[in-house]
Amino acid sequence: CSYHLQEAGATPVQELAYALATAVAVLDRVRDAVPAADFPAAVGRISFFVNAGLRFVTEICKMRAFTELWDEICAARYGVGDPKLRRFRYGVQVNSLGLTEQQPENNVYRILLEALAVTLSKGARARAVQLPAWNEALGLPRPWDQQWSLRLQQILAYETDLLEYGDIFDGSAEIAAKVAELKREATAELARIEAMGGAVAAVESGYMKQRLVASNARRVAAIEAGEQVVVGVNRWTESAPSPLTENPEDGSGDGGFLAVDPAAEQAQIENLAEWRAARDEAAAQAAIADLERAMRDGGNVMEPSIACAHAGVTTGEWGGALRGVFGLYRAPTGVGAAPAVRPASEDGIAALEAVRGRVEALSRRLGRRLKMLVGKPGLDGHSNGAEQIAVKARDCGIEVVYEGIRLTPAQIANAASQEDVHIVGLSILSGSHAALVGDVVARLADQGLGDVPVVVGGIVPPADAEALKAAGVAAVYTPKDFDLTAIMGEIVDIVERGTREAA
Structure with missing residues (x-):
């Protein structure tokens, strides 16, 4: 999942390198756990969840770099011969980090541009697209807000001719040069991570987190200084009242977001109590015990997890069983070792x-x-x-x-x-x-x-x-x-x- 990497401030190169390094760490373990004949099919089932930001030309190139690098890794590192099993399969939620509380109506355009970044290039097109709502910097989206984002996807797919052509960027020298640059820098970062012992070692040492915190600090400093323009935030901040967030006649309205019912939490607690009271408690506890046994013995936890679901075990109980056996991992925060960022002005x-x-x-x-x-x-x-x-x-x-x-x-x-x-x-x-x-x-x-x-x-x-x-x-x-x-x-x-x- 590289989505959270960009939300944490990752550069395109970091997003490429850290996501691919994580996938390599997973597949290196899987390779030792499955029959050799089944391994190529396991590689073919790997999928990614990525992000797309506003610099949509760079984002298009990033996705093309992802597809090429993954194909190369699958062929060279894992010996996967079937090109179909080397495809970069990904879904995407476009960037929420750049959505603004000020002039939130502008977020509609931001979301559209980010959606184009993962749909325009056929050779690197997302399998599934999830778009945020325009008002996520204000509060929880309402059903209508979610529908608005869904309609954007439907208009792209059914009203435009986007899906009628091959890859419109094939043969572009500018695109090819940017893709090559991203691949070169990401490959160098992958080599650094490999030299550390792989993605797990890079996480445990705090290296990845330190780099992400530092990148985000530079982004924030650039916005503070006005070097990175954010419309409505540090430039063109004047605005008429928005009818999307308030009634222009009297200033009333719901603020443009979903207000949570204070009674919702208690209602859910009561529903949970009713669920537990109605289930076969002995069967639920037996399923949890089987799950814990599988974890302690190093077995496959998928089948006992499914059995837990059928027995009415809650996600809280399931997670508690995992924590009871494996403990609770607390990753390095990256804050203490992050370099100081000098203000840009x-x-x-x-x-x-x-x-x-x-x-x-x-x-x-x-x-x-x-x-x-x-x-x-x-x-x-x-x-x-x-x-x-x-x-x-x-x-x-x-x-x-x-x-x-x-x-x-x-x-x-x-x-x-x-x-x-x-x-x-x-x-x-x-x-x-x-x-x-x-x-x-x-x-x-x-x-x-x-x-x-x-x-x-x-x-x-x-x-x-x-x-x-x-x-x-x-x-x-x-x-x-x-x-x-x-x-x-x-x-x-x-x-x-x-x-x-x-x-």
């Missing part, structure tokens, strides 16, 4: 130095280094926002505690206590900010840390942001707040204000 350098000076002054007044905990509560795996906040805080001279994704509110509150932090930052993009933030704040108070300010970042609608502030959250940041240096300055303000009040 003189104004940016001056702003960063000013914040650093304020951090130093406040640290002297506190008697120790200003310390911030960045936490990712819940099941939300979107980590790049939290990582960029952590890196920027570190570069401003703040001591940062960041332990990665999928932490419980209890773990975050305990870490805040043990680390004796001055401020807690929570990053939540799952829509569950109200419940999770409330839980963390309550647990901090239980540990005598009610005076430690909490700031929140993520996909938080305006009404929810006001509710969080009313509940004691010091500040709420959303995708429109792209100037990370300014955010750091506000964090210093919050801690300064809190320590003065305490004094």
Whole structure:
């Protein structure tokens, strides 16, 4: 899956190299586990889930490079003779990272251009396309929003002549040169990963994550400086009110996104209890025991997993069984070793130095280094926002505690206590900010840390942001707040204000 790589800030070369290196790591293991005669068919079943960004000429070339590199790897490394089994089979969700909260109607054009990147070139065309909705930077899409994205695909497929021609880029010298450049750089990166011991070693050492965090930091710095233009964000920011997000007559409306029913969680919990009460409990527990036995013995877990499903075992119970046998892996965050990114403009350098000076002054007044905990509560795996906040805080001279994704509110509150932090930052993009933030704040108070300010970042609608502030959250940041240096300055303000009040 290379989708999450680009969402984490990967360059096209990194996306190519890291996805292919991961596939090689999988197939190297599979080759030792299946009969040699069956291995080519196993290779032919490998599929990828990729991403496509706005630089759609580069993205077209990236997909053509993917198809050529995969064909070469399958032939040279694995000896697969049948060209059909060497095909690069992929589905795609186009980029969500570039969708903007400001002037969100512009996202429709962004999504269309990204869809063209994976459909125009027949030789590298996606098998399946999944498009985000225009309003994902605002909140959860409504059914109508999802339908709008679906209609885009249907218009491309059935109203245009896109599918009536061969590959319109064959013979293009410009395309061929860019593909060759991407292949050359990706091959060099693959060789570096191979020299480390492969993709698994590159993940465990933190190499891949460090490179991704650094790439994303450069992207964010370029947007802050205006070097990377984002329409409606750092250029052409003036706008009339959008009828897609509010009623132009009175400003009313649903904000342009789906508001989650607060009763939905309790209803689902009740449904789950009813499901468990109605199943054959003995059969469910026996199926879980068979699954655990297969894992401990090194057997194939697919058949006992299917048996678990038939017995009514929930996904939570299934995942708990896996964690009980294999443990819980926590990957390196890449934050500590990510290189500092120098601001791209003189104004940016001056702003960063000013914040650093304020951090130093406040640290002297506190008697120790200003310390911030960045936490990712819940099941939300979107980590790049939290990582960029952590890196920027570190570069401003703040001591940062960041332990990665999928932490419980209890773990975050305990870490805040043990680390004796001055401020807690929570990053939540799952829509569950109200419940999770409330839980963390309550647990901090239980540990005598009610005076430690909490700031929140993520996909938080305006009404929810006001509710969080009313509940004691010091500040709420959303995708429109792209100037990370300014955010750091506000964090210093919050801690300064809190320590003065305490004094």
